[in-house]
Amino acid sequence: MTASHPSEAHPRGRGAPPRLLLLGGGHAHVEVIRRLGLAPAGNCEPLLVSPARLTPYSGMLPGFVAGDYGFDDIHVDLPALCAASDIAFRHGEAKAIDAERRIVALADGSVLSYDLLSLDIGSRPSHPSGGQEGIAVKPIASFAERLPDLDRLVRRAEQPVRLAVVGQGVAGVEIAFALRRRFARSPDRRPVEILLVGRSNEPMPSRGALARRLVAKELRKADIATVDGFDAVAFVDGVLVASDGRQLDVQEVVWTTSSAAPPWLRSSGLALDERGFVRVDRHLRSISHPAVFAAGDVASLYDPRPKSGVFAVRAGPVLHHNLRQALSGATLRAFRPQRHWLALISLANGSAIADKWGLAASGRWVARWKRWSDTSFVERYAIPPRASSRGGNRP
Numbered sequence: 001m002t003a004s005h006p007s008e009a010h011p012r013g014r015g016a017p018p019r020l021l022l023l024g025g026g027h028a029h030v031e032v033i034r035r036l037g038l039a040p041a042g043n044c045e046p047l048l049v050s051p052a053r054l055t056p057y058s059g060m061l062p063g064f065v066a067g068d069y070g071f072d073d074i075h076v077d078l079p080a081l082c083a084a085s086d087i088a089f090r091h092g093e094a095k096a097i098d099a100e101r102r103i104v105a106l107a108d109g110s111v112l113s114y115d116l117l118s119l120d121i122g123s124r125p126s127h128p129s130g131g132q133e134g135i136a137v138k139p140i141a142s143f144a145e146r147l148p149d150l151d152r153l154v155r156r157a158e159q160p161v162r163l164a165v166v167g168q169g170v171a172g173v174e175i176a177f178a179l180r181r182r183f184a185r186s187p188d189r190r191p192v193e194i195l196l197v198g199r200s201n202e203p204m205p206s207r208g209a210l211a212r213r214l215v216a217k218e219l220r221k222a223d224i225a226t227v228d229g230f231d232a233v234a235f236v237d238g239v240l241v242a243s244d245g246r247q248l249d250v251q252e253v254v255w256t257t258s259s260a261a262p263p264w265l266r267s268s269g270l271a272l273d274e275r276g277f278v279r280v281d282r283h284l285r286s287i288s289h290p291a292v293f294a295a296g297d298v299a300s301l302y303d304p305r306p307k308s309g310v311f312a313v314r315a316g317p318v319l320h321h322n323l324r325q326a327l328s329g330a331t332l333r334a335f336r337p338q339r340h341w342l343a344l345i346s347l348a349n350g351s352a353i354a355d356k357w358g359l360a361a362s363g364r365w366v367a368r369w370k371r372w373s374d375t376s377f378v379e380r381y382a383i384p385p386r387a388s389s390r391g392g393n394r395p
């Protein structure tokens with residue numbers, strides 16, 4: 001980073017309280033903010049900087065796509081949460097970090113200094129070369145804005161529409177089911193063919209065998225075709241191309257594939273992994289710069305895990321504890337991510353599948369469990385508590 005405007009950095013007078021700069025409004029940071037509100041960190045000046053005022057909860061995205069939740073149901077109001085916790089909020093997007101000088105440059109040209117920095121900025125879609133067309137699930141905010149484009153495509157089509165969901169993990173499976181439900185609810189009832197496409201030999205290869213069988217059965221019931229062993233590398237002019245040259249004619253592609261780090265992190269001076277994510281130790285602290293912490297997708301854990309919201313949620317309490325401790329030089333707590341974690345997989349038909357330890361179960365009771373778990377998360381941060389606005393899809 002080249003900070004050409006150091007004079008724009010927030011003035012830090014001698015004896016000023018240390019600034020805790022929270023960059024990004026992800027799942028871990030909302031818990032940090034809530035806990036700081038319950039017990040302020042004493043002589044500290046917290047500031048949250050986020051490019052969005054509303055931050056979505058990823059676990060509720062399939063329900064939003066299917067029409068079970070409205071826009072407001074799945075979002076946390078960051079300025080309201082910060083105000084309730086007596087934490088300053090700034091609407092802005094980070095474009096660079098200079099970890100040596102402890103400054104962050106924002107897109108508007110301003111520069112902020114920090115004494116302690118915490119990153120929870122999520123990730124970006126990792127498109128294959130040539131695959132920039134289509135709609136990416138991440139970031140969720142832009143995906144929500146593009147959903148009406150799919151509705152218009154289906155509504156205006158004179159022939160049946162063929163959509164490909166690329167990515168066979170839990171996210172891809174849930175989005176495929178959610179889209180099937182969304183278009184079934186459409187008053188136009190236009191025919192839509194949905195393909196679940198990926199390089200693996202079957203959907204959800206990282207989950208248990210029983211869960212995979214249950215999902216395969218539900219995919220057949222929902223008339224969602226699977227295209228296995230298809231390593232998508234490009235989508236151009238209505239053609240999805242695999243690395244081996246095979247092609248699929250589709251009208252649109254939804255990418256749910258792996259995540260990528262913001263490219264500007266590579267000039268930050270922070271130690272990164274081979275994919276550009278911030279390497280942290282067992283305390284969620286940068287292995288190269290002790291004044292920097294990271295959680296959620298942007299963090300490369302010492303004990304690697306998939307990029308999943310479940311780990312960001314679980315990191316929140318540990319991150320809060322360690323930020324407070326770091327301000328006073330006290331002992332930090334280790335974050336121990338689960339080796340086996342529960343997956344509640346929405347089928348978007350009033351039912352869901354639970355999978356853990358190789359055991360799996362399905363039914364409406366699982367869907368009720370998932371709904372309770374998801375809505376409880378968002379309601380924890382609602383200021384004031386709000387009622388559901390089911391069915392709305394405000395972009």
